[in-house]
Amino acid sequence: MGRPPCCDKVGVKKGPWTPEEDIMLVSYVQEHGPGNWRAVPATTGLRRCSKSCRLRWTNYLRPGIKRGSFTDHEEKMIIQLQALLGNKWAAIASYLPERTDNDIKNYWNTHLMKKLKKLQNGSSGSDHKSGNDHGFSSTSHSISRGQWERRLQADINTAKQALHDALSFENKSHLPELLAPSNGCFSNTNPDHQAFSYASSTENIARLLKEWVKNTPKHEESKCSSTQDSSNNAMNYMDSTCSEETRAPSTASKSGIDLSEAFDSLFGFGTFESSSPDEFSRSTSPSLVQDEIKSDPNTLAPLSTLESWLLDDQGKDYLSNFSFDENPDLF
């Protein structure tokens, strides 16, 4: 018994999304929330596969997505998380809430792989050869590989301790806020968050409309204005749902547990450059964890994959056995 096609292949449009389609999709999500993607084409009239709709939303239209070039800090995180987790792009993305897994995956494949290969070649000839023209390289490779591994191990131990403290029974009461949604995705269990996330999407939609208007020839203005009306309604909706008290509280500071310090330690960065403390707290509360907590709120919150791994001796074993030379496929 074969799996039925996810959508009717006949009459399904493929290829790049048009602004009109984007707006239809955004309108749908504003009305119904993300999810039930199968209903999207039928409800909106979009001639798109449900999966295509979901992908478009999660990778492009979703609130809180940051586009543009990656910062050094993000690069470092990706490199280290990739070394820890492998090609688990979704897991990595949960630690970079403003980036999508697809973005990270593309960035890894197109930029970081080359960069690391180049660096590896460079360092194989001479330990301190050039190639340190980027921030991460000077941090990651100015020290020897062995030193880097030892430091990472020490950092992980620190992070383990902090995470263990943070997730212990004593602090259980803090977990819901500590582990609030991190990535701008919607949580049906928390309407306040949903409101905030919707509000965040204003920026995306505004950008979308701006680009659309910019790219729309004069003779299409009438069409544009009519759709813009609907998106204005959408923005009104979003504005009405966004207020300061609905915003997610700054989680880490409230918890009294400095998770940021743990992850800062784990990733070895002195500062979280890009960001406000709030932003950092979101980045340190992976959605993975939230999903797991949702599954059984009455028990001690299970750890995320990474955290479990960190708290597990496997991690130690892995690290002590890890070698760049033995894992050429990683780079």
Place this chain on the structure above:
DNA sequence: AAGACCAGCAACCGCGCTGTA
């Protein structure tokens, strides 16, 4: 100026997991 080549990225495809009836 035009064709070839290349890099970057958006989108697609297929598989696996999970929840539900």
Place this chain on the structure above:
DNA sequence: CTACAGCGCGGTTGCTGGTCT
């Protein structure tokens, strides 16, 4: 327990714009 729908994920493809020849 099983079948199925829905969704998420990772790998891959193919389009587009920029650069080179």
